[in-house]
Amino acid sequence: MIITELKDVHKRYHLGETQVKALCGVSLSIAEGDLIAVWGASGSGKSTLLNIIGLIDEPSSGTLKLNGHEVGEMPDNVKTDLRSRYMGFIFQNFNLMPILTALENVMLPLQVQGVSAAEAKEKALNCLQSVGMERFALHRPDKLSGGQRQRVAIARGLVTEPKLLICDEPTANLDFENAERVMDLMCELNQKRGITFLFSTHDTRLIDRVKRIVYLEDGTIVKDERA
């Protein structure tokens, strides 16, 4: 089943008087259960593509469908609710709330949805357990290593049981050992729980672990191959 579909998506930025073409006519379909790596050099448009798919940026032209519904003209609140229900995000810099414990960080997306604290806590603990971080539930992010923080971020991304987990360079700030662990975790969650992952990377050591690789070059998909 197709979760997200992009057709002829363009994205242009204005830097002063200069126009930067970040995406040029990108078309892409993401099916449920995929584990997709978007590979490309810095400035190739990986993050822009992920942001548009994650509804946190808007294309300059082209169409984007989520579960068959076009989202382009939807009001901001509707898009926000769609993000909350269907998407999970994992950021390069983890982006955990520094004032919250690991457990509270994982509970947060559920509480935003209006889930009760007790239910959110139970689900968050399960997620922390699934990423092997239950022992650190009461630790604040500044007391965790980079790899541990990213695992908490993955748990936060998973806790709402999203259809699609979008990870922007999830291993970029990790050493190779931690990057491998995070990658193992993503593969395991994809295989065992069927969670769809879309992540960007320019680390060649990770791309042989995925089911599908989308190669981006200057804002254009130059190759889309399945493993």
Next chain:
Amino acid sequence: MMWLKFALRNIYKNRRRSAATILAVALGFCSISLFHGYTQETYAGVATSIIHGGGVGHLTVFKKGFSERGRLEPEKYLFNQQEIKQIQTLVNALPQVMLATPRLNLSGLISNGKTSTIFLAQGVVPDEDKQLRGEFISKEGGLDSATPSAVQMASDLATILELEAGDNAVIMGNTFSGMVNALDVDVRNTYNTGVDATNDKFIRMPLAHAQLFYDTQGADKLVVLLDDIQHISTVKSQIQTLAKQQGLDIEIKRWDELASFYHQLKAMFDMIFLFIFTIVIVVAVMSVINTMSMTVMERTREIGTLRAIGVRRSGIKWLFSVEGGVLGSLGCTLGIVMTILIHYLIKSMALTFTPPSSTAEVTLNVQLDIGFMLILSLLLMLLALLSAFFPAKRAAKSTIVDALGHV
């Protein structure tokens, strides 16, 4: 609750900055509350001193037209014995009335045999005057009906005439029929009127002696004392209605209508209060705006993350508004504590000062106006909340991508 937890933790995280803001709000709150308390105490003190100390009472009943023509033709605006009794019966029937006592004002010359000077005097019923003046009766005691010629003399007048308690003097003037009259008076004791302008002129004497001076049995007014200052309007209209029913042609003045000084003082203090209030509020609000603007700026990436995981723009506004509101409420709470402590400190120190144009020291007192403090708390909390709302609104408007990329 979630946003409250966020707010409290962020306030604690930036505790130094938060403490400075809370302190600014608290000091602002405290200074406004204390100054308000001081003005209220002053208004109440002046009112009491006019009503009781000055013997003006809560209401004064005159013959109709007295305020326009009474000084020129006082004899035409006197109440006779029967009218006095009729008004007293009518007024005393009201449950809020404690006293209705006749008065006669007089003026003339007073001489010690060598020197003469003008005097202004008030003829009062001694026992009723004691009830009206209460704690304001001088230490030496009030007047005595049994000795009608024994008067109380303002201290500066006694000094001018070189008179002391036990000395006698002569008062001179015209009766209402135009005859020259002179009476002996004995100085029973001296007292301080509290005001420079009157302390060298005033005499208080029993009504009977004042009536003898003017050769009349009447009084030019009746002073009415109530059980509570709040009842003035009600009682005034009741007396007017009853007097009309009984065919009495009277006019009634409130105590503050007879004391223009009170209104001038109040207008001046109100203006100073408004000035101080505006400055302090601006400083306190600017402090919150500064703190919240910095907070919003520092947490732009956090805003982007929250938006990405499903927090609506309104949620972001709430998040920071709650934080501003909490800062404001903590500041107000501290302000209330500071106000109460300073209130009791001032009370325990019993500081005194001499007001302008006054001859007596007064104690510095500051009222604790709980109602005002609650309203001020609500106002400051609301302003603190709004101070955070606008920077948050601006931040919530920015795109998520820009917010996430903020360094």
